[in-house]
Amino acid sequence: MALTTYVEAIRQGIWEEMEKDERVFVLGEDVGIYGGAFKVTAGMLERFGEWRIVDTPISESGIVGAAIGAALMGMRPVAEMQFADFISCAFDQITNFAAKCRYRWGAGVPIVVRGPSGGGVHGGPFHSQNPEMYYVHTPGLKVVCPSTAYDAKGLIKAAIRDPDPVIYFEHKFLYRRVKEELPSDDFVVPIGKAAIRRAGTDITVVTYGAMVYIALEAAKELEKEGIDLEVIDLRSLLPFDKEAVLDSVRKTNKVILLHEDTRIGGFAGELAAVISEEAFEYLDGPIRRITAPDTPVPYSPPLEEFFLPKVSDVVRVARELYAY
């Protein structure tokens, strides 16, 4: 059976939902004839026509606003941000309009705002960001960050079917690097459920997105010296699977929090607080964070290499924590 890439999995997920539910449509910049900057919507214009694959002006705030309007009328829009970095232009519509409608006047806004995030492709400061925390800090939104092709497909389907606004960050480094055999049946990955990518006994690594692979590679290396990592892939940040994290920490008693996002205000801070509040007695060492530094994402390869958390960082911190 053929392997499906992460990017193809997203495309399949949207495609299948559009076949099944005529309320679902896509809008965004260059999503039509061009098929999207990363080809997530390739072939969709031909299949679904220009009123379900809607090319828009360069207006991110307008795109999300229009998606909200259509959603209030009963549609299920999937809005593409050409790069997740550009979602900042739509911040107001997402955080003030979409996130607060249900709370204020009981009107659900079932939109998906999706876009490619993350570094490792020398995209520079405006094509590499990990903007998830702005939205994690907004009650009313859901935020997901898939790391596998299976999750990419299962989560985009879950996001489209969800009655609330979902921000879907797809990691562009994984688009064509990650592939797997996907089941042919209709499946979803529930929002808010983590996955244990590697079971282990010594140290828990909680991570998400492209950093899952950094953690797994580090685990392989550490295995040789008898350090056994458990790798938890959060998959969803809002809501996040608190029990999965706490269960693992209660088992291993040591934890590393790893993300590609910058440090201050990153998700690791929230995780550290929750672990310390609810599993303090189980800890046999300090909660350790491995994150990008607090800088913009730089362009030049040596700079970006420096910026991104590496396998060697995880190996070093795991050794320190193991010896603690």
Place this chain on the structure above:
Amino acid sequence: MSLRTILAQYMARKTGATRGKDGNMHMGDLSKNLIAFVSMLGDNVPVAAGIGLSMKMRGQDRVALCFFGDGATSRGDWHEGINMASVWKVPVVFICNNNQYAYSTPLERQMAVENVADRAEAYGLPGEIVDGNDILAVWDCATRAIERARAGHGPTLIECKTFRMTGHSAHDDAGYVPPELFAFWEERDPINRFERFLTERGLITQPGIDDLQRRINHEIDEAIQIAEKDPFPEPEDCMKDVYYEGPNS
């Protein structure tokens, strides 16, 4: 929306349109096709474009009306939304109540063009100027724009020239507005003008107006009394409806 619902909204009661979650005119009701807007003026413009888009996609014989003031037309979202609506030729009528002040900022500090309607040309949609204090002129203008939208010719921007006869809100005495402007516009009060129009044509008599006024006042007083007795929300309601909680929430 009933008067009681509106007043209870202002009074932060559980019976208000947002059950105490939001205040003043920030209210909507999907069952009545009323979309609640937010404090960030102009955000409703792209939302209206999307509402029109969904109507067009589904081939519905419907039109969206989108209201805002002169100040909102300075927001980027306003321009993004008007542009998208015009590019897509969606059935939306954009209606600007140009009351010449955005809080304390007069029109000439808001825009370098003379009319809000002038902005329409840049986006390729008709911009119509109407005497906003002439009820029938507004009706005619809106009817034309709605017919145009229904016929598939796309959105229209209507600028209703009017004046804000109070401050921005209760705390604002509008001391920055030249008094002669109030006097000028007082004479053009749309309700008085319409009363004159109706009485001159014998469509209503002064006693008829007085009776109507009495009935309206009574209705308002009654709604105020009911809303004042309405309960506040339970404190724990704070936690409700952040997310979907099932079909009956």
